[in-house]
Amino acid sequence: MLKTRIVTTALAALVLAGGSVGAAGLSKGTPDWKSAGPLAFGPKGVLFLADSQGAAIIAVDTGDVQADSAAGALKVEGLDEKVAALLGTTSKGIVITDLAVNPASGKAYLTVARGKGPNAAPVLVRVDRSGKLEVVSLESLPFAKAALPNPPTKERAKSESVTDLAFVDGRVFIAGLSNEEFASRLLSIPYPFADSSQGTSVEIYHGAHGRFETGSPVRTFTPYQVKGESYLLAAYTCTPLVKLPVAQLKPGTHVKGTTIAELGNHNKPLDLLVYQKDGKDFLLLTNSSRGVMKIQTDKVDSQEGITKKINDTAGLPYETIQGLKGVTQLDGLDKEHALILVQTPTGALNLETIALP
Amino acid sequence: MTRWKRSLGIWLAIAVTAAAAPDESRPGPPHGGLVIHWHDSEGGRPSAVEVEGIAPADLAALSALSRSEPPSFHWSRVFPVIVVTGDQAAGGEERPAILGTYRVIDARLRFEPRFPFEPGLKYRATFRPSRLPLESYRSFKDITTEFTRPLPPPPPPTSVVRVDPAGERLPENLLKFYLHFSAPMSRGEAYKRVTLRDAAGRPLEVPFLELGEELWDPSGTRLTLLLDPGRIKRGLKPREDLGPILESGRGYTLVVSREWPDATGHPLRESYRKSFRAGPADEVQPDPKTWKVAPPTADEVGPLSLTFPEPLDQAMLRRALTVLNPLGQEVAGQVEVDVSATRWSFRPARPWLTGRYQLVVDTSLEDLVGNSIARPFEVDIQGPITPRIESATTSVPFEVRAKRLP
Numbered sequence: 001m002l003k004t005r006i007v008t009t010a011l012a013a014l015v016l017a018g019g020s021v022g023a024a025g026l027s028k029g030t031p032d033w034k035s036a037g038p039l040a041f042g043p044k045g046v047l048f049l050a051d052s053q054g055a056a057i058i059a060v061d062t063g064d065v066q067a068d069s070a071a072g073a074l075k076v077e078g079l080d081e082k083v084a085a086l087l088g089t090t091s092k093g094i095v096i097t098d099l100a101v102n103p104a105s106g107k108a109y110l111t112v113a114r115g116k117g118p119n120a121a122p123v124l125v126r127v128d129r130s131g132k133l134e135v136v137s138l139e140s141l142p143f144a145k146a147a148l149p150n151p152p153t154k155e156r157a158k159s160e161s162v163t164d165l166a167f168v169d170g171r172v173f174i175a176g177l178s179n180e181e182f183a184s185r186l187l188s189i190p191y192p193f194a195d196s197s198q199g200t201s202v203e204i205y206h207g208a209h210g211r212f213e214t215g216s217p218v219r220t221f222t223p224y225q226v227k228g229e230s231y232l233l234a235a236y237t238c239t240p241l242v243k244l245p246v247a248q249l250k251p252g253t254h255v256k257g258t259t260i261a262e263l264g265n266h267n268k269p270l271d272l273l274v275y276q277k278d279g280k281d282f283l284l285l286t287n288s289s290r291g292v293m294k295i296q297t298d299k300v301d302s303q304e305g306i307t308k309k310i311n312d313t314a315g316l317p318y319e320t321i322q323g324l325k326g327v328t329q330l331d332g333l334d335k336e337h338a339l340i341l342v343q344t345p346t347g348a349l350n351l352e353t354i355a356l357p
Numbered sequence: 358m359t360r361w362k363r364s365l366g367i368w369l370a371i372a373v374t375a376a377a378a379p380d381e382s383r384p385g386p387p388h389g390g391l392v393i394h395w396h397d398s399e400g401g402r403p404s405a406v407e408v409e410g411i412a413p414a415d416l417a418a419l420s421a422l423s424r425s426e427p428p429s430f431h432w433s434r435v436f437p438v439i440v441v442t443g444d445q446a447a448g449g450e451e452r453p454a455i456l457g458t459y460r461v462i463d464a465r466l467r468f469e470p471r472f473p474f475e476p477g478l479k480y481r482a483t484f485r486p487s488r489l490p491l492e493s494y495r496s497f498k499d500i501t502t503e504f505t506r507p508l509p510p511p512p513p514p515t516s517v518v519r520v521d522p523a524g525e526r527l528p529e530n531l532l533k534f535y536l537h538f539s540a541p542m543s544r545g546e547a548y549k550r551v552t553l554r555d556a557a558g559r560p561l562e563v564p565f566l567e568l569g570e571e572l573w574d575p576s577g578t579r580l581t582l583l584l585d586p587g588r589i590k591r592g593l594k595p596r597e598d599l600g601p602i603l604e605s606g607r608g609y610t611l612v613v614s615r616e617w618p619d620a621t622g623h624p625l626r627e628s629y630r631k632s633f634r635a636g637p638a639d640e641v642q643p644d645p646k647t648w649k650v651a652p653p654t655a656d657e658v659g660p661l662s663l664t665f666p667e668p669l670d671q672a673m674l675r676r677a678l679t680v681l682n683p684l685g686q687e688v689a690g691q692v693e694v695d696v697s698a699t700r701w702s703f704r705p706a707r708p709w710l711t712g713r714y715q716l717v718v719d720t721s722l723e724d725l726v727g728n729s730i731a732r733p734f735e736v737d738i739q740g741p742i743t744p745r746i747e748s749a750t751t752s753v754p755f756e757v758r759a760k761r762l763p
Contacts, residue, residue, distance in 0.1 A: 037570060052570065085440055085452035088470045089478065095545045097569070114472055116543035117620025118577030121472065135456050135471070157574035157672060179572035179581040180672045182532055182727040182734070219568070268567060 025192030026142035031058045033138060036097040036111040036122035042167040042191060045104045049111065050162035050174065051122070055149075057165065057172055059191060061142040065104045070129035073353035074108060074339060080349040082133055083125055087114045095120070096349060099329035099341050108331075108339055108351065109136070127351060146193045148174070160185075167191065168223040168246050169230050175218035186218060186234075188249060222272040222283075224297070233260075233283065233297075235269035241285075241295075261295065261318070271330040273338060275356050284321075284330065284338065284356070292324040292340075294357050321357050332356075391497070393482055394465075395504040398473040406438055406482045406504070408466040415491055420461045422490070432459035435488045438468055441479040441503065455480075476506045514626035515540040515619035520611060521671040522725050523696045525632070528639040529603040530589050532727040532734070534582040534611060535672055541577030541620040550617035551582060556608040564588075564602045577620060579672075589726075589734075603635040642728045643669055645718050645753050652755045655711040660693075660702040661755065663716075668698040670723045677719040680705070683712030709757045716753040 026046075035053035042048060045065040049058045076082060080091040087094060095113040102109060108127040113120040124136040148160065158180045165174045174187040221234035223246070230246035241261040273284040274297065283295040295318040329341035333353055342350050391410040398404040411419075422430035437454035457470040474480055482504070486497035521535040536551070548567045552560040565582050572581035588602050603609060613629040643665070651662040661680065671694060680688040680703055690705040720731035727734040730751065 053575065081442075082453055086454075086456045088438075088440055088455040088457075088472050088480070089475055090440065090442060093475065113544070116545060116618075117541045118544075118573065118575065119541075119620075120544070133453065156676060157576070157579055158676065159573070159575055161568070161570040161572060163568065163570065177568065177572070179574060179579075180670065181721050181723055181729065182583070182586070183721070270569070 025194070026059065026061050026144050028140055028142050030139045030141070031060065031143045031145055033058055033122050035120070036095070036113040037162050038098045038165050039100045039109060039111050039124075040165045040167055040172075041100055041102050041104075041109075042172075043104075045102055046167075046191075047100075047102070047109065047124075048165055048167060048172055048191075049122075049124070050165050052159065052161050055147060055160065057146045057148065057174060057189060059144045059146075059172075059193065060138060062102065062109075062136065063141075064102055064107060064126070067104075068106045068129045072129060073337070074106075074127065074129050074131065074333065074351065075353060076127060076131045076133070076351040078348050079110075079127075079133075079341070079351045083110070083112055086125070086133060086135060087112070087123060089114065091348075096329075096341065099331055099339065099351075101331045101333050101339055103332075106334060108333075144193045146172075146189050148176075148187065163218060164220045166221060166223050166232070168232065171246075173221070173223075173232060173246075173249075175221055175234070177217040183217070186232075186244075186249075220269050220272050222274055224274045224281075224283075233272060233274070235272060235285070241269075270328060273330055273332050275332060275338070276335070277356060282356075286327045286330045286340075292321040292327050292330070292357075293318050294321055324354070391484060391486065391500055393484060393500060393502045395480075395482075395502070397506055403469050404473040404506075405467050405469045406480075407462075407468070408436060408484050409464070411464075411466060413464045415489075415494075416461045416464060416466065419489065419491075423459070430490055432466065432468070434485075436466060436468060436482065436484050438470065438480060438482045441481045474504070474506045477508045479503055479505045511623055512540070512621055514623065515542065516626040517613050517629035519696075520613075520629070520631045522668055522698060523671075524668060525634065526636045527603070527633050528637065528726050529601060529605045529635040530638040530640075530726045530734070531603060531635075532584055532586070532589065532723075532725065534584075536580045536582060536613065538578045538580075538619070542573075542580070543618045543620050543622070544571055544573065544577075546617060547571045547580055547582070550614045552612045552614075553602070554610045554612055558610070561602060561609075562599070581672075586727075605635050605637050608632065608634050639667065639724060639726045639728065640733070641667070641724075642733050643667070643722060643724050643730050645716075645730065645751055648753065650716070650753065650755050652714075652757055653705075653709045655757050655759045656708050657760070658705055658708050660704045661709075661714075661716070662700065662702045665699050665701070668725055670725065671698040673719075673722050674698060674701055677722040678703070679717040681715040681717055682710060683714060685715075688714075711757055711759050714755050714757055716755060717750050718753060720749060720751055 032054060033049060034051050037050040037052050039050065040048045042059070045062045047060045047062050049060065051058060080094065080096060083096065084091045084094045093115060095116060097111045097113055100109050101107070106129065110125045110127070112123045112125055114123050115121060124138065126134045126136050128134075158178060160176045160178050163175045163177055165172060170190060171188045172191050174189070176185045176187065178185075218234045218236060221232045224231045224233045232244045232246060233241060234244060235241050240259045243258045243260050268287065270286040275282055275284065281297040283297045285293045285295060287293055324340070324342075326343040326345075327340045328343055328349070331339050333339040336356055337353050338356055340352050340354055342352055344350060391408060394407045394409060396402070396405040396407065419430060422428065423432055433454050436459065438457070439452045439454055442452065455470050457468050460467050460469070468482070480503065481501060483499055483501045485499045486494035487499070516539050518537040518539050520537070522531070548565060551565070553564040554560050564584055566585050572583070573579065584602050588599060609632070611631040611633075613625070615625045615628040617625055619625065647666050649664040651664070653659045653661045674694045675692055678692070678701060680690065682688050688705050690703050693702045693704070694700070718730065721729050723729045
């Protein structure tokens with residue numbers, strides 16, 4: 001079993017956007033984006049960028065709301081070299097930090113660190129269906145910024161990394177990890193960001209076979225609907241996959257979540273994607289050691305929490321998708337396809353479209 | 358291909374006389390031909406590359422075309438600048454042009470890359486007059502020049518300064534290492550460059566929690582390396598299948614490879630090895646009631662010292678404790694933590710006053726295995742009930758007395 005404690009007293013997220021607040025709380029300007037990290041899309045082409053170094057979530061209206069007219073599969077071979085070429089360097093000089101597809105346009109967005117040291121510049125790259133790469137300038141775009149608690153300072157060596165973020169039911173959920181204390185933190189900020197929107201920090205404990213309860217950071221998560229209710233499916237750094245009901249993640253309440261699967265050894269989930277096929281829901285999970293796993297989720301709502309020891313990977317049934325090795329990033333492209341970033345045996349990174357299995 | 362030499366100044370000029378002799382009676386490039394200048398990013402000036410020799414009237418007209426909405430002319434088609442890699446020398450595919458801005462300044466076409474030219478990389482600028490929408494330039498051949506910003510002299514090699522925790526005997530449920538470097542390091546390579554080896558020198562299989570975003574401090578000189586919590590926590594599959602990472606009684610060595618490049622791309626001075634022996638698991642939460650407090654003396658600036666029965670988290674100790682004076686105000690001063698992280702001391706900026714002070718302790722302060730004052734790393738819910746502290750801080754009072762006269 002998993003117990004969730006919501007702490008509101010210590011953490012508050014403040015909106016920092018300057019100027020007059022326009023539609024949806026965004027105002028035109030150039031956000032001070034300090035570091036590349038996870039990204040996620042909200043409605044109507046609004047993009048959320050997690051900035052660990054700037055201790056902020058930046059919401060940007062990309063204006064990218066027209067469906068890409070080019071047909072066919074999105075594919076870019078040697079994506080890392082091509083992005084590096086645009087940025088005047090080689091693939092050794094960049095790190096691709098995350099990939100997300102804008103559901104409004106079907107175009108892919110990547111966050112890229114240009115440089116490898118602490119001063120690496122963040123860059124947003126857009127890839128259209130024809131494979132054309134374009135650096136998206138954040139100059140003079142409608143944006144808003146919500147500050148995360150505990151910004152790093154020169155005096156303090158503590159910093160908070162964002163491991164994942166998602167927009168669900170009007171809130172941005174952010175999973176984070178500190179470089180000092182080991183604690184599970186899930187922050188939620190209502191969007192549009194209010195003048196002093198209250199970030200809700202959720203402390204999560206999950207059980208192991210009904211006996212030990214521990215706190216552990218969430219590594220990746222994805223929103224998910226069961227019978228009209230929103231959940232987060234979260235993969236922990238120590239492997240359990242848990243279900244958290246979004247509606248109950250409110251300040252001052254105790255939430256019981258459920259461990260629905262334990263993924264086993266060396267199974268470090270990198271990305272999660274929920275999709276429908278033949279009227280059933282499936283979860284696709286990329287994984288550092290086992291490749292891509294497909295998990296049936298039609299039993300998620302009835303799945304009892306794992307409370308006793310099971311010999312093999314416990315909980316939901318799953319299969320490993322053969323032929324998909326080296327997948328480092330994953331996102332849904334449309335109803336039938338997913339977009340993956342794959343590392344080839346030679347080390348190059350390819351962006352590829354795959355049919356959802 | 359035109360060869361270039363780096364001049365003493367920061368300007369490099371390559372004069373290329375266009376192959377077709379211009380007819381002076383019509384507009385077009387002046388008689389002197391077209392020249393490409395490379396501009397290094399020294400002295401706070403941006404990197405740039407410029408073409409000189411296009412007639413000012415033509416430049417103005419082209420500029421206007423490039424600014425029209427939508428632009429009917431793109432400078433990047435006429436004057437692309439690329440990074441040249443090894444595979445291009447071997448006839449590989451042309452790389453996309455570098456992102457940057459084109460402007461006309463002082464009768465020159467100027468390209469400023471978004472990021473400065475990187476030392477050691479070869480850049481190529483090609484000016485293609487035939488692609489200009491001007492008849493008079495059609496007969497001119499392309500001119501191409503290359504530029505490499507020289508590598509600066511290598512900085513003093515970066516080294517591992519120390520690894521925390523420092524002890525030679527560490528609990529088998531150890532949660533993390535802090536690696537301290539003498540200069541900022543490159544990101545994205547940590548899990549390739551650090552290994553944990555058993556007594557026979559064999560690397561352990563995936564002992565660390567490998568995160569997409571490595572846990573660096575803001576200066577890039579301290580990395581937090583978490584041991585895989587799935588193999589520390591009891592009752593989870595990774596530990597049940599593979600066993601714990603460290604086992605009491607056995608010897609291990611943490612090895613940091615010399616090959617790990619620092620932020621400037623240079624390898625470390627030398628590999629670093631930290632050998633230790635694993636001891637029994639630590640399942641006891643830190644408890645301020647067990648700390649030995651050595652109070653300072655009034656009117657002096659001698660330290661307030663604490664001694665802990667076990668090592669605590671070296672990094673968190675530097676920020677988790679605050680001293681309040683008898684009026685409840687925070688006392689400014691200097692914190693010191695000894696290498697073993699069992700002793701913490703605080704020297705005030707001004708002499709201590711007589712009275713009752715408070716040491717305020719952040720209850721998130723952890724020991725080496727992730728047990729904090731507030732909560733243990735894991736709770737055995739079938740075992741005895743573990744107290745859970747809900748408050749963010751707890752206080753340890755201490756009395757500052759006047760100095761006793763001899």
